[in-house]
Amino acid sequence: MLVAQNLRVKGRHYDLVPSFNLEASVGSLTLVVGDLQPQRTALALTLSARMKPSEGAVSWGQSSKMSHLRKRSALIDSPTVNEPEQHLSVKDLVTEDLALIPHRYRGIRRATDWLTINSFEDIANAQVEELPAARRLKLLCTLALANPEVDLLVVDSPDRRGPHPQNWLPLLQDLAQDRGRPLCIVATVSQLPQTWHGAVASIENPTAEAPTTEPEDAEATTSEPEALETPEEHSEVESQAL
Secondary structure, eight states: OEEEEEEEEEOSSBEEEEEEEEEEOTTEEEEEEOSSHHHHHHHHHHHTTSSOOSEEEEEETTBOOHHHHHHHEEEESOTTTTSOOTTOBHHHHHHHHHTTSOGGGOSOOOHHHHHHHTTOGGGTTSBGGGSOHHHHHHHHHHHHTTSTTOOEEEEEOGGGGOSOGGGTHHHHHHHHTOSSSOOEEEEEESSOOTTOOSEEEEOOOOOBOOOSSOOSOTTSOOOOOOOOOOHHHHSOOTTSOO
């Protein structure tokens, strides 16, 4: 089970994720709603142990070690973090991702063999950005699950690829409830599908931190609030181990 307790992610001027709690079990899909992309990405990074929370804790099973959570989780298609580069071919993506799997689990080493076994040979030479949303997500999830240690998928904003839930929701439900390999899946979304009646959590809207002192010039005009920083400016890069 994935458990987040009193999780908080600070931004430079805002709490990207105010106090947040979550319990998600293996065999389930949980949708987490957040209005802003920086919020959703910050939470996805934290739940997959790619970023340390400012406060609170995240645990997987009986362990609260971030290294354990990172080992058992996969972050899927996070904007500007680990989404595939534009113009990258499917074959090249598979080659790169297979190389990241621990050596003891690399049963299939050649991208062409992996693509054939997993029924993606027809798109081997296509660019990832050209793929339909549903096929793209299936490819990325299947690649993540090539590592048998992974049993938690954190999917960052799959609904940004199109307005139709059928592009992502049925796939994530099927993966979570697969009898052969049930998974815990958490997906951050901008809004809930109308047909969704499963587990839901919400990220509160961020608020500006109150100033610690009064402005020196009381007659000074109030400036516009600064834009939210992105999680990449606030956090370690995705590739850096915790």
